[in-house]
Amino acid sequence: EPRVISVANQKGGVGKTTTAVNLAAALAEQGYKILVLDLDPQGNASTGLGIGPDKREKTTYDVLSRDVSINEGMQPTNVKNMWIIPSTTDLSSADIDFMDRKDRIFLLRSALSFDEAWREKIDLVLIDCPPSLNLLTLNAMVASDSLLVPLQSEFFALEGLSQLMLTVREIRASANPDLRIEGIVMTMFDGRNRLAQQVDFDARDTLGDLVFETVIPRNVRLSEAPSFSMPVLQYDGQSRGAQSYRALAAELIGRRKTK
Amino acid sequence: EPRVISVANQKGGVGKTTTAVNLAAALAEQGYKILVLDLDPQGNASTGLGIGPDKREKTTYDVLSRDVSINEGMQPTNVKNMWIIPSTTDLSSADIDFMDRKDRIFLLRSALSFDEAWREKIDLVLIDCPPSLNLLTLNAMVASDSLLVPLQSEFFALEGLSQLMLTVREIRASANPDLRIEGIVMTMFDGRNRLAQQVDFDARDTLGDLVFETVIPRNVRLSEAPSFSMPVLQYDGQSRGAQSYRALAAELIGRRKTK
Numbered sequence A, B: 001e002p003r004v005i006s007v008a009n010q011k012g013g014v015g016k017t018t019t020a021v022n023l024a025a026a027l028a029e030q031g032y033k034i035l036v037l038d039l040d041p042q043g044n045a046s047t048g049l050g051i052g053p054d055k056r057e058k059t060t061y062d063v064l065s066r067d068v069s070i071n072e073g074m075q076p077t078n079v080k081n082m083w084i085i086p087s088t089t090d091l092s093s094a095d096i097d098f099m100d101r102k103d104r105i106f107l108l109r110s111a112l113s114f115d116e117a118w119r120e121k122i123d124l125v126l127i128d129c130p131p132s133l134n135l136l137t138l139n140a141m142v143a144s145d146s147l148l149v150p151l152q153s154e155f156f157a158l159e160g161l162s163q164l165m166l167t168v169r170e171i172r173a174s175a176n177p178d179l180r181i182e183g184i185v186m187t188m189f190d191g192r193n194r195l196a197q198q199v200d201f202d203a204r205d206t207l208g209d210l211v212f213e214t215v216i217p218r219n220v221r222l223s224e225a226p227s228f229s230m231p232v233l234q235y236d237g238q239s240r241g242a243q244s245y246r247a248l249a250a251e252l253i254g255r256r257k258t259k
């Protein structure tokens, strides 16, 4: 049975896309077959994986509106063992387009369960969420086994976390009782920065083992890689950024084994 | 007549809140009377100005739903010449709550024009927008004279700009023909970083004079200030962050004078 993990946090610019793309690449390098689902109208994950505007015929919007199945929508990337369903700005009207449907928060879940064919090819789905708690992110939460939350080591980042946890509790109570937190990963961490150390300490103090031991450092190679349409593992495999996402992948796999 | 400027960019984490709060503080220091309108359900601008949960009785949501006027909603901050209308997470249901109203994109504009009293006290309104192009940001665009766009000097940042400009054109054609671009301000700029230099060059090459000469450097004092509930001008007035927002305020005033 393939697992589904959403990479979500309504705070903007915390490293959701960077985490979805590079964690996927690190898991693919280990031989896991990964599907990245771009659920953000910005389409940054699609761009970061080299999917140009001409290759976005079948998108996540089509999957949500059931015009296209998961199997039909997924396309290969330049990375071995890695597929993507890309997104376009069509997604930004999802809240309005689907608002009359009673099943509007179940659209993604039913698309994933309706189609059998993709299940033979994929071990794990990683969903890149937009910076909001709107219908798209709710669809991701309802469709997922767990949530991976990138947390920037900045002051505003902690403020949004309690709201995110409230929403998870609501989804668990109403639509997806099995939804759990896969973990919280500290991103863009600069060890010399006092505030970053403080936020890291506060997060581990309040959230305990939920916080991954692996910390993603601020590393310019991570922000350069998307301009070359590839994950950092392909762009500069020996960089601190690449090594940290490999470590995160190993920790994720290790945690699953012991669960 | 007071002016209204929206600080907007659907890309997350580019410095919208940091720019709205610190530009407001720099203009207030020059004697201008500034109202910050927090239109983001995250409420980061409200937190960054020391408005705790107990002081959010009257919010931007109440203004949009016409329960409270601008004058009733605005409260003083710890900064002289600066007021705020704070936000709560209630705002995140705005798309759904107001979707049946024909005037749903005019709610903020009519609230601003309906009330006379605030106009005597305020010279400029700065609206902090959420990271999306949803109903809240559309309301801000319809209600504004101009748009100030923070642009992070990163690869993904340029990708979203064309979508933002498309939306501005749509709003200009349909609801607010006078909406113009106040300017684009480069944020979190690290001059040693090749990618940042490249993005800055590309932005000035394609957008010309729309890009402010003032560049906001990456400066840790800017990210520390909100944890002390104050703008950087009050937290560390001699820092590069504070100086750069003073320079931005001077450039903004200078541009207006020559227009």
Ligand SMILES: Nc1ncnc2c1ncn2[C@@H]1O[C@H](COP(=O)(O)OP(=O)(O)OP(=O)(O)O)[C@@H](O)[C@H]1O
Pocket: A011, A012, A013, A014, A015, A016, A017, A018, A019, A040, A044, A129, A130, A131, A187, A188, A189, A216, A217, A218, A219, A220, A222, A223, A224, A226, A241, B010, B011, B012, B013, B131, B154, B155, B156, B157
């Ligand atoms: N560890 C890191 N070191 C350096 N730069 C990083 C790191 N992680 C992400 N970035 C850069 O920071 C910016 C924000 O990251 P990213 O776009 O992944 O965040 P996001 O949460 O997906 O944003 P949004 O909320 O807009 O979806 C990007 O330009 C990215 O390249």
Ligand SMILES: Nc1ncnc2c1ncn2[C@@H]1O[C@H](COP(=O)(O)OP(=O)(O)OP(=O)(O)O)[C@@H](O)[C@H]1O
Pocket: A010, A011, A012, A013, A131, A154, A155, A156, A157, B011, B012, B013, B014, B015, B016, B017, B018, B019, B040, B044, B129, B130, B131, B187, B188, B189, B216, B217, B218, B219, B220, B222, B223, B224, B226, B241
């Ligand atoms: N010039 C800067 N130097 C250093 N840190 C900065 C700078 N500008 C902003 N920051 C920090 O970067 C983070 C993102 O900035 P901010 O929250 O203002 O962006 P935003 O666009 O408002 O985000 P959102 O899309 O979530 O509303 C914050 O933690 C902020 O303190």
Ligand SMILES: [Mg+2]
Pocket: A016, A017, A018, A040, A044, A128, A129, A130
């Ligand atoms: Mg993203």
Ligand SMILES: [Mg+2]
Pocket: B016, B017, B018, B040, B044, B128, B129, B130
């Ligand atoms: Mg903000």
